[in-house]
Amino acid sequence: xxxxxxxxxxxEDQRRPRSVYxxxxxxxxxxxxxxxxxxxxxxxxxxxxxxxxxALATLSSFGEVPLVILAIAGLASLGGVALGVWALxxxxxxxxxxxxxxxLPAPSVLPWLVAGVVVVGLLLAGVTAxxxxxxxR
Amino acid sequence: xxxANPDTHRAPVDRTTLSWQRTVMHSVIVALVAAFAAxxxxxxxxxxxxxxxxxxxxxxxxxxxxxxxxxxxxxxxWMLMLRTALVLAASGLxxxxxxxxxxxxx
Numbered sequence: 001x002x003x004x005x006x007x008x009x010x011x012e013d014q015r016r017p018r019s020v021y022x023x024x025x026x027x028x029x030x031x032x033x034x035x036x037x038x039x040x041x042x043x044x045x046x047x048x049x050x051x052x053x054x055a056l057a058t059l060s061s062f063g064e065v066p067l068v069i070l071a072i073a074g075l076a077s078l079g080g081v082a083l084g085v086w087a088l089x090x091x092x093x094x095x096x097x098x099x100x101x102x103x104l105p106a107p108s109v110l111p112w113l114v115a116g117v118v119v120v121g122l123l124l125a126g127v128t129a130x131x132x133x134x135x136x137r
Numbered sequence: 138x139x140x141a142n143p144d145t146h147r148a149p150v151d152r153t154t155l156s157w158q159r160t161v162m163h164s165v166i167v168a169l170v171a172a173f174a175a176x177x178x179x180x181x182x183x184x185x186x187x188x189x190x191x192x193x194x195x196x197x198x199x200x201x202x203x204x205x206x207x208x209x210x211x212x213x214x215w216m217l218m219l220r221t222a223l224v225l226a227a228s229g230l231x232x233x234x235x236x237x238x239x240x241x242x243x
Contacts, residue, residue: 074232
């Protein structure tokens with residue numbers, strides 16, 4: 001799609017942060033909105049991690065919970081908060097790149113998120129299998 | 138995409154509006170679930186903090202504009218995103234406090 005860039009910006013641009021809106025030209029509306037939606041998706045992913053942490057912590061109401069489960073719950077919650085911060089940083093970087101007509105920055109946190117989810121999934125599966133074997137003995 | 142139909146340009150705006158609605162609903166639900174979990178697990182100190190944060194989340198959710206995304210001068214999502222990220226951080230803090238409280242009781 002041909003990028004449509006606007007030189008005529010709002011006369012007195014009051015938008016914040018100034019570090020974003022004071023550089024470059026107004027980007028294509030659709031690209032800017034897509035950047036906003038991507039940041040919101042990152043925030044929702046962070047919320048899902050926090051919800052998972054809360055759910056794992058709630059397991060303690062059923063009885064004693066292995067410490068590893070609580071450790072995963074804590075790490076998931078902290079990871080969720082980190083993703084929220086990342087969403088803001090990523091939105092700012094991408095919006096600046098769009099305004100300057102530069103290549104978009106890579107989503108560098110994505111491999112870490114995938115690796116974390118895989119490790120946590122394997123750990124939870126291992127703990128569940130171990131407890132199931134203990135129960136059948 | 139046809140440029141002849143002016144409504145064509147509404148689609149990205151509406152998608153963004155829906156994305157905001159989903160995010161705001163998510164944030165309120167997660168904050169409320171964290172508060173209920175703290176109350177249910179019998180952690181009074183965490184429950185008080187979690188309830189305050191959940192109230193903050195509801196206020197943020199209720200005051201987030203839904204349809205003002207199409208005009209240039211109001212396409213300024215920074216403060217809205219910052220507030221939503223603060224709700225997320227508050228929910229994460231409650232979750233960590235909950236985990237620590239449960240771990241101390243083990």
